[in-house]
Amino acid sequence: MDSPGLPTAKDVREAAARIVGGVKRTPLVHARKLSALTGADIWLKLENLQYTGAFKERGALNKLMMIPEQDRKRGVIAASAGNHAQGLARHAKALGVPATIVMPVTTPDVKVRQTREHGAEVVLAGHDFDEAKAAVAILQKERGLIFVHPFDDPDVITGQGTIAIEMLEDGPDFDAMVIPIGGGGLIAGMSLAVRDISPKTEIIGVQAALFPSMINALDGGERPTGGNTLAEGIAVKDAGALTRQIVQNNVDDIVTVDERILERALSMLMMEQKLLVEGAGAAGLAALLADPARFVGKTIGLVLCGGNIDARLLSMILMRDLARAGRLARLRVQLLDMPGQLVKVATIIASQDGNVIDVGHHRTYSDLPAKMTCMDVTIDTQGQDHLDRILSNLREEGYEVEIAAY
Structure with missing residues (x-):
């Protein structure tokens, strides 16, 4: 459904x-x-393989190419600490546009x-995104x-929507597409193409539960x-004015996860x-995991x-997932000292x-009797059943043992 003043499926094409x-x-x-694990027939569009690791390149390039040649020398400006910054910077450089x-x-x-x-020229200003945007307004005018x-x-919206065209050309007939939503540029653009090419395909947006802005x-x-x-x-606090209109017209449902x-989905994509992927990139799978019956x-x-994630954060997520599965x-x-x-x-x-990978004693900071101590033992196991057998054997030998919270 097209509305006056809004981009159209023709613009996406x-x-x-x-x-x-x-x-x-x-x-x-x-x-x-993943299909075998969830019961759904899952197809993945790998935008994490873009040069800068995210889909944002599409909208940035399309916007830059829509700027008349005589205006490009003026240069472009944006406020971003993430994928938009790198996508815009890369393609501005390729086109000779100062960024x-x-x-x-x-x-x-x-x-x-x-x-x-x-x-790109990077200007550091403000202590948060809102303050950075205020600095953009000043520099833009100056x-x-x-x-x-x-x-x-x-x-930008129509550039992002090109993802849907490729998916519909390269893939099967989709019953549904599940698309992450921040400010709404991705789902807005994709929905224009889907409604035009495959109107029976359900369009489902997914937001982080902490940021239900759309x-x-x-x-x-x-x-x-x-x-x-x-x-x-x-993690966007305010949905776009244009994007919300397109989403209102085209999107069937929005869920939160x-x-x-999100952690489980990210880990499954990595392990299986x-x-x-980064957290936003795992949002679609997270929606399937949160309500599997809907998609079977x-x-x-x-x-x-996107696939830009801090290595330390990724390591922590994978370790936490191993703990939840009983693998770690x-x-x-408690034992005699x-x-x-x-x-x-x-x-x-x-x-x-079982494999012991770390040991720690606690004598001083303990409320146990003076002749007792407690020992933290980190072990590597084959899974929850294996872990249960180890716990059972320790208890049979007279040791009081509990699993520390992760």
Whole structure:
């Protein structure tokens, strides 16, 4: 459904032709392992394989190419500490357009460095995104720069929508596409193409439960918005003015997913499909995991919209997932404070093929009797059943043992 003043499916088709060769036509892969685990027929669009690791390149390139040649020399400006910054910087450099990116002073050095490496001038201003946006307005006026919004711009929206055209050309007939929502540029653009090419395909948006901004925008709700989410790429407090209109016209449903489900989805993509994604990129799979009955037997398209994640955060998520599956456990064992006890506990664990990977004693900071101590033993197991056998054997030998919380 097209509305006056809004971009159309025709605009998306024209954007697709415009950006050919400028961005990667990413693979659409059949996720057989995830399909077997969920009961849905899952297809994954690997936008995490774009040069900068995210889909944002599409909208940035389309916007830049829509700027008249005589105006490009003025330069462009944006406020971003993430994927939009790198996508815009990369393609501005390729087209010879000066780019200025304003980032909060709290932005990690690695992101600042990567953006500069793409040829942009980085200006650090403000302590949060809102303050950085205020600095953009000042610089834009002073320098006569062209502002490139990360999502609420017709050319950006239609650039992002080219993903749907590729999916519908390369894949099966989809019963549904499940698409992450931050400000709404991705789902808005994709929905224009889907409604035009495959109107029977259900379009489902997914937001982090901590940032239900699009849902609030559509129903006038005042759900709390904010917090530390794994899906920082879709952690947007206010949905776009243009995007909300397109979403209202085209999107069938929007769901939210909590942090634990996001972690599980990210881990499953890594462990089962060998695909590295950021939190926002795992949001579509998280929606399937949160409500599996809804998708069983259906052909589902998911967009892995980005793969830029901090290595330390990824490591922590994978370790936490191993703990939840019983593959990794920290046992707190009470025992007499006397020689030989550690060997006995380790022998019991080894007799059940458990692997001790870390040990810690707690004598002083304990409320146990003076002749007792507690020992934390981190073990590697084959899964929950294996862990249960080790616990049972320790208890049969007279040790009080519990699993420390993860």
